[in-house]
Amino acid sequence: xxxxxxxxxxxxxxxxxxxxxxxxxxxxxxxxxxxxxxxxxxxxxxxxxxxxxxxxxxxxxxxxxxxxxxxxxxxxxxxxxxxxxxxxxxxxxxxxxxxxxxxxxxxxxxxxxxxxxxxxxxxxxxxxxxxxxxxxxxxxxxxxxxxxxxxxxxxxxxxxxxxxxxxxxxxxxxx
Amino acid sequence: xxxxxxxxxxxxxxxxxxxxxxxxxxxxxxxxxxxxxxxxxxxxxxxxxxxxxxxxxxxxxxxxxxxxxxxxxxxxxxxxxxxxxxxxxxxxxxxxxxxxxxxxxxxxxxxxxxxxxxxxxxxxxxxxxxxxxxxxxxxxxxxxxxxxxxxxxxxxxxxxxxxxxxxxxxxxxxxxxxxxxxxxxxxxxxxxxxxxxxxxxxxxxxxxxxxxxxxxxxxxxxxxxxxxxxxxxxxxxxxxxxxxxxxxxxxxxxxxxxxxxxxxxxx
Numbered sequence: 001x002x003x004x005x006x007x008x009x010x011x012x013x014x015x016x017x018x019x020x021x022x023x024x025x026x027x028x029x030x031x032x033x034x035x036x037x038x039x040x041x042x043x044x045x046x047x048x049x050x051x052x053x054x055x056x057x058x059x060x061x062x063x064x065x066x067x068x069x070x071x072x073x074x075x076x077x078x079x080x081x082x083x084x085x086x087x088x089x090x091x092x093x094x095x096x097x098x099x100x101x102x103x104x105x106x107x108x109x110x111x112x113x114x115x116x117x118x119x120x121x122x123x124x125x126x127x128x129x130x131x132x133x134x135x136x137x138x139x140x141x142x143x144x145x146x147x148x149x150x151x152x153x154x155x156x157x158x159x160x161x162x163x164x165x166x167x168x169x170x171x172x173x174x175x
Numbered sequence: 176x177x178x179x180x181x182x183x184x185x186x187x188x189x190x191x192x193x194x195x196x197x198x199x200x201x202x203x204x205x206x207x208x209x210x211x212x213x214x215x216x217x218x219x220x221x222x223x224x225x226x227x228x229x230x231x232x233x234x235x236x237x238x239x240x241x242x243x244x245x246x247x248x249x250x251x252x253x254x255x256x257x258x259x260x261x262x263x264x265x266x267x268x269x270x271x272x273x274x275x276x277x278x279x280x281x282x283x284x285x286x287x288x289x290x291x292x293x294x295x296x297x298x299x300x301x302x303x304x305x306x307x308x309x310x311x312x313x314x315x316x317x318x319x320x321x322x323x324x325x326x327x328x329x330x331x332x333x334x335x336x337x338x339x340x341x342x343x344x345x346x347x348x349x350x351x352x353x354x355x356x357x358x359x360x361x362x363x364x365x366x367x368x369x370x371x372x373x374x375x376x377x378x379x380x381x382x383x384x385x386x387x388x389x390x391x392x393x394x395x396x397x398x399x400x401x402x403x404x405x406x407x408x409x410x411x412x413x414x415x416x417x418x419x420x421x422x423x424x425x426x427x428x429x430x431x432x433x434x435x436x437x438x439x440x441x442x
């Protein structure tokens with residue numbers, strides 16, 4: 001009924017917690033494109049990305065009672081789900097491919113190589129390549145600090161410092 | 176903690192992107208309550224991120240929305256929790272204004288109507304589902320009754336020979352009755368007690384004619400107390416049951432013979 005009205009996060013969350021189909025339909029219309037763009041930059045495969053997107057929305061519907069509007073926005077909540085599910089896919093693809101050994105150097109080069117930077121990745125292109133590579137490994141590829149340190153033969157402290165540097169630049173870049 | 180230093184440490188971005196660990200999240204949430212500027216910084220970054228994502232949106236496949244809407248309909252609890260929200264502070268009722276009472280009265284009326292509509296709707300839904308449950312029960316009772324009637328008919332027929340299948344040494348507790356109509360050559364079996372078999376195996380019934388076995392078809396132990404029509408035979412000196420692979424074998428595995436019965440005694 002109210003397809004073009006704008007809900008506040010609070011209103012939307014309350015309606016969703018009451019299993020309101022119209023509110024959910026609005027949520028989909030408003031955020032599906034943004035989330036799909038986000039997922040696609042991580043998976044670069046439309047079929048996998050659609051699957052993840054579907055899971056994000058169905059999970060959001062199921063787990064809406066766990067959403068706390070005081071801690072984060074609905075969009076942040078859903079992006080985190082999309083990120084988490086996409087990292088799982090990236091990791092499972094990686095472990096399937098791990099039978100063919102890839103030298104650490106190669107795998108780093110592959111991971112930083114984004115053919116068509118979209119969404120979030122476009123702003124990351126403004127970072128220096130070394131910092132970007134680290135952030136890409138930790139955020140988009142789901143490696144932990146120790147794994148990255150081993151791959152790049154640097155200390156975990158250096159890895160953490162570089163991640164922090166990127167995080168701080170991110171705020172300016174988004175402005 | 177100096178809150179400005181904390182804000183410019185990158186923790187806000189780490190928290191929002193989901194890269195903070197449990198300890199960092201807990202600290203962030205605690206400090207957010209104490210320091211409105213931290214909460215504001217978080218909201219600003221979230222807003223910037225959301226705007227960026229909205230600006231870079233890509234249309235998902237067109238049919239995905241319908242799939243998801245169907246999915247969530249299947250995932251909605253039947254009994255909606257009733258939720259009544261109260262906004263604090265924003266709207267204050269003026270005591271001297273009589274229209275306030277009208278507003279309050281109409282809201283109560285509206286809530287009441289809503290409640291009754293919901294109540295009757297869910298009642299109708301419950302009745303509908305219990306109705307279809309009863310229908311299903313009736314159907315299954317009907318089919319059991321038909322089987323009993325069919326069994327009675329066979330049992331009462333004077334042309335029918337009842338053969339009591341007695342368990343062999345391999346399976347002393349197995350028992351079944353074979354009903355053989357010598358006029359129509361029909362053969363039926365009623366399982367009384369046959370042990371359950373693994374899914375890849377079935378029982379097979381044989382007629383023994385001049386010492387040679389004739390395949391009369393396969394059956395399962397799960398067809399307990401139900402009459403099963405087997406293949407016809409004109410002659411039979413005896414019947415035997417063996418365990419065979421699913422679908423049966425062309426000749427019986429005699430060491431797996433479960434039960435046997437002669438056709439001599441006529442009832």
